[in-house]
Amino acid sequence: MFLRTVLSRLLTTLVTLFGVAVVVFVLVRVAPGNPIAMMLPPGASEDDIAQLTALYGFDKSLVEQFFIWIGGVVQGDFGTSITLRQPVSDLVLARLPATLELSFFALLIAVAIGGVAAVIGARRRGSPTEAAVDLTSGAVLSIPDFLWGLLFVLLFGVLWPVLSISGRLDPRLEFDFLTNFVALEGLLRGRFDVAGSAFSHMLMPALSLALPLAALIAQLLKQNLKEVLIQDYTTLSRVRGFSETQVILRDAMRNAALPTLTLVGVQFTFLIGGTVIVERLFAYGGLGNMAIDAVINRDLPLIQGIVLLFAALFVAINMLVDLSYTLLNPRLRHG
Amino acid sequence: MTMSSTLNIQNLTVSLRSGLPLLGQVNLTLEPGEVRALVGESGAGKSMIGKAVLGTLPPAARVSGGQIFLRGQALDRLNAAQRRHCVAQSAALIPQDPLTALNPVRRIAPQITDPLTRIHGWSTERAQARALDLLERVEIRDPARVMRSYPHELSGGMRQRILIAAAFAPSPPLIVADEPTTALDVTVQKQILKLIRELQKEVGTAVLFVTHDMGVVAKISQKVSVLFQGRVMEDATTEAIFTNPTHPYTRALIAATPSYADPSRSFSPVPAELIAQMKSEIAKEEVW
Ligand SMILES: Nc1ncnc2c1ncn2[C@@H]1O[C@H](COP(=O)(O)OP(=O)(O)OP(=O)(O)O)[C@@H](O)[C@H]1O
Ligand SMILES: [Mg+2]
Numbered sequence: 168m169f170l171r172t173v174l175s176r177l178l179t180t181l182v183t184l185f186g187v188a189v190v191v192f193v194l195v196r197v198a199p200g201n202p203i204a205m206m207l208p209p210g211a212s213e214d215d216i217a218q219l220t221a222l223y224g225f226d227k228s229l230v231e232q233f234f235i236w237i238g239g240v241v242q243g244d245f246g247t248s249i250t251l252r253q254p255v256s257d258l259v260l261a262r263l264p265a266t267l268e269l270s271f272f273a274l275l276i277a278v279a280i281g282g283v284a285a286v287i288g289a290r291r292r293g294s295p296t297e298a299a300v301d302l303t304s305g306a307v308l309s310i311p312d313f314l315w316g317l318l319f320v321l322l323f324g325v326l327w328p329v330l331s332i333s334g335r336l337d338p339r340l341e342f343d344f345l346t347n348f349v350a351l352e353g354l355l356r357g358r359f360d361v362a363g364s365a366f367s368h369m370l371m372p373a374l375s376l377a378l379p380l381a382a383l384i385a386q387l388l389k390q391n392l393k394e395v396l397i398q399d400y401t402t403l404s405r406v407r408g409f410s411e412t413q414v415i416l417r418d419a420m421r422n423a424a425l426p427t428l429t430l431v432g433v434q435f436t437f438l439i440g441g442t443v444i445v446e447r448l449f450a451y452g453g454l455g456n457m458a459i460d461a462v463i464n465r466d467l468p469l470i471q472g473i474v475l476l477f478a479a480l481f482v483a484i485n486m487l488v489d490l491s492y493t494l495l496n497p498r499l500r501h502g
Numbered sequence: 503m504t505m506s507s508t509l510n511i512q513n514l515t516v517s518l519r520s521g522l523p524l525l526g527q528v529n530l531t532l533e534p535g536e537v538r539a540l541v542g543e544s545g546a547g548k549s550m551i552g553k554a555v556l557g558t559l560p561p562a563a564r565v566s567g568g569q570i571f572l573r574g575q576a577l578d579r580l581n582a583a584q585r586r587h588c589v590a591q592s593a594a595l596i597p598q599d600p601l602t603a604l605n606p607v608r609r610i611a612p613q614i615t616d617p618l619t620r621i622h623g624w625s626t627e628r629a630q631a632r633a634l635d636l637l638e639r640v641e642i643r644d645p646a647r648v649m650r651s652y653p654h655e656l657s658g659g660m661r662q663r664i665l666i667a668a669a670f671a672p673s674p675p676l677i678v679a680d681e682p683t684t685a686l687d688v689t690v691q692k693q694i695l696k697l698i699r700e701l702q703k704e705v706g707t708a709v710l711f712v713t714h715d716m717g718v719v720a721k722i723s724q725k726v727s728v729l730f731q732g733r734v735m736e737d738a739t740t741e742a743i744f745t746n747p748t749h750p751y752t753r754a755l756i757a758a759t760p761s762y763a764d765p766s767r768s769f770s771p772v773p774a775e776l777i778a779q780m781k782s783e784i785a786k787e788e789v790w
Contacts, residue, residue: 293561399603400613403665406556408590408621410583417616421607497607497652 180482187478188240188471192233195467202249202465223249236471245475246468250460255472259454263476264347265335266453269376269446270439272350272369276377277438278431281384286415288385289392300389304382312441316375316448323371330371333450337364372449376438383434384427391423398422425496432488436481507531508573508592508676508708509555515567516547516554516732524550524563525732526784532725534675537702537709539719539740541755542729543772548712550732552678555710557589573675590621594669596679596698600661600686604653611649614668622672629671636667640697659690663697670701677702680712695722716759720744728752731784750776 203219220226224235239246245255288300310318324332331337336349342361346352350369353362395401396419404414443455450456454473461469493499509532516525525547532538540548553559555570557577570577572592577585597603604613611633618629637645640663653661662682669677679698683691699722702709711722719726719740726743728736728751736749747753754772 399597399599400605402558403595403597403603405558405586406589406593406595407617408586409617410586418605418608422605425607495607498654 176486180486183482184475184478185237188237188475189233191471191474192236193229195465195470196229196232200465202467205465206249236468240475245472248461248469249466250464251466251469255468258457258469259472259476261347262452262454262457264349265451266439266442266446266455268348268350268365269369269373269442269451269453270435272366273373273376273438274380274435276373277380277384280377280381281388284381284385285388285392286412286420288389289396289415289419290411292389292393292396297389300385304385307378307382308386310379312376312379312438313444313448315378316372316445319371319375320448331368332371333368335365335368335452336361337368340364368449368451372442372445372451375445375448376441380431380434380438384431387430388423388427391426392419395419395422421495425492428488428492428495432484436484439477439480439484506534506574507571508534508536509710510571510574511551511555511568512571513568514551514554514565514570516550516559516563517566518562519564523566523732525554527568528732528734530727530734530737532676532708532710534708535702535706536725537699537711537723538725538727539723540710540712540727540729541714541716541719542735543714543755546729547732548714548729549680551729552595552680552710552712555589555676556593556595556678557585590617592674593676593678594672594674596662596666596669596677596682598681598684600658600665603665604661606653608652609649610651610653610656610664614649614664614671617668618671632671633667636671637664639701640664640667641693642667659686659694662686662690662694666694666697666701670705670707673705674707676708676710678710678712681714683718684713698722716756728755730780733784735780751780 203216203223203225206219207215217226224232227235236246243256245259247253248255248258251258284300284304288297291297320332323330340361342353342358344352350362350365353359353365392415396415401414401418404418405411409417442453443458445451446453446455447459454476458470458473460466461473509530511528511530514525514528515523517523528547528551530538530551540551542548550559550563553563554565555572555577559565565578572588575588575592577588580588604610611630614633614636615626615629618624618632619626624632633649634645637648642648642660642663648656648660648664656664662685666682669679682698683694686694695718698709701707709722711718713719723740726736726738726740727734728743728749730751736743736747736752738748743752744756747756751772754776758772
């Protein structure tokens with residue numbers, strides 16, 4: 168039973184990823200702009216163009232090209248970047264940690280802010296405090312992540328420059344990284360100056376990404392908490408002497424988190440999508456920033472690689488959400 | 503009315519924020535170890551009395567007059583935290599619907615023992631032992647396994663027994679039982695009633711027993727308060743209620759109940775004229 172679930176899940180995943188591969192492969196080729204023309208200086212000879220076109224395989228039919236590419240992909244070969252002249256897999260994997268650190272830091276901020284706001288709003292339900300939570304979250308939600316980014320660049324980069332607004336790390340820091348997870352590695356290896364620098368660089372882009380999600384969590388979790396807080400078992404807890412805050416944290420939270428979790432999972436994939444522009448805004452060396460360069464340069468293999476990786480990431484997150492839903496819900500655990 | 507009463511309610515009035523009264527000038531006392539039934543038709547305000555005592559009135563309602571003394575302590579003199587503490591130390595609730603009264607994502611054990619350790623300051627071992635003991639007492643087989651279970655793994659009757667065990671666990675002086683058997687089927691109802699009665703005698707707990715079933719009243723209570731539209735129509739011993747009811751509404755309620763002893767006996771609904779007459783009398787009084 169369990170094995171069948173896993174297998175069918177795996178199969179859907181493969182079908183999804185294959186679909187994404189087909190779509191992105193076709194889209195980047197029907198989009199205007201010739202990658203070869205962009206590589207050569209103006210006035211290159213017909214011969215040069217033909218030679219380069221053949222080198223990258225663009226002279227073959229679309230179907231042929233696709234099967235050559237996908238044949239490589241299943242063996243872990245995603246082709247070579249046209250502009251950077253390095254294997255796409257190396258390039259993409261080197262950037263992935265930066266985007267992962269930023270996204271999960273943003274998720275952490277969103278859950279922390281949204282969670283606290285939801286608890287406060289639910290604790291003071293029906294009072295002006297709850298109205299303030301509603302109003303603030305509504306306002307925050309109406310501003311998208313990249314506008315928050317612009318706002319932060321202006322406020323803390325230009326008007327009152329207290330935080331770094333570009334890059335991942337202070338370049339003066341000396342540290343031999345084993346991985347590209349600079350914040351995590353700094354923390355784990357006790358180099359708090361490195362971790363501190365990484366987090367202070369991530370703070371504004373992460374906050375830009377986190378604020379809309381935080382507002383959404385505040386609204387949704389508060390609503391779910393309020394629905395749980397009229398259940399009989401919470402009444403019973405109050406009669407037994409637990410304070411309203413204890414009732415919320417001990418009895419209501421896990422029940423309210425369940426329906427919230429599914430939506431937060433979906434929204435988290437949107438947040439990762441948001442990194443593309445926000446990373447650019449803060450010159451943050453992640454996948455999204457690289458994706459924009461790749462699109463500008465018509466670096467088709469690189470675009471394909473990045474999109475596939477994003478798709479795989481989204482699938483993985485959905486699986487994680489399903490898994491934690493099952494773990495949190497005893498009714499599904501022994502099913 | 504003495505200070506030794508477990509519960510003493512004086513002229514209690516509960517109204518909606520809009521001003522509409524739900525309870526008017528309710529008086530009742532409960533002596534230690536006594537069982538008092540609150541009877542009346544649906545909407546009479548039976549549950550509202552229990553909620554006023556336990557401090558779980560809905561947000562739309564509030565106590566607008568009168569006093570509640572719990573073991574001599576006037577509840578309206580206490581702030582919210584003191585009141586919560588006072589109620590938790592003196593009272594427990596057996597709810598109506600066992601299916602919604604247990605937290606679905608927590609195991610049974612902490613739902614019984616947490617109040618004992620965290621509110622009553624017991625040691626974990628003592629709370630654990632007490633929980634197992636009471637689960638056995640309410641005739642649950644393999645209590646150790648049940649303690650590790652989640653609510654959805656247990657039947658409604660089992661869950662109500664667990665809730666009864668949890669209510670009696672701290673040996674509270676007062677238990678409010680709000681129609682604890684209406685959600686259960688008839689055979690289970692009888693067992694549950696028997697358990698409540700036995701434990702009540704054993705622990706010496708006073709019980710405020712909400713029901714609309716006069717048959718249950720006869721079995722479990724020593725005193726009865728008959729409610730109609732938020733008012734106490736009659737307050738007497740159970741024996742007096744059945745042998746010599748003074749209020750016509752009480753007589754009508756008894757007549758409206760099919761008898762356990764003789765199910766074939768015909769019963770008649772409360773006459774509409776009587777209801778109309780009582781309503782107009784209440785409207786005339788205007789002493790809410
Ligand atoms: N949350 C609420 N908001 C407003 N009015 C309420 C609320 N809960 C109950 N009432 C009203 O208060 C009155 C008394 O309700 P209560 O629940 O005490 O009745 P009851 O005697 O317990 O009836 P039942 O046998 O149906 O449980 C009813 O008229 C009901 O409509
Ligand atoms: Mg009721």
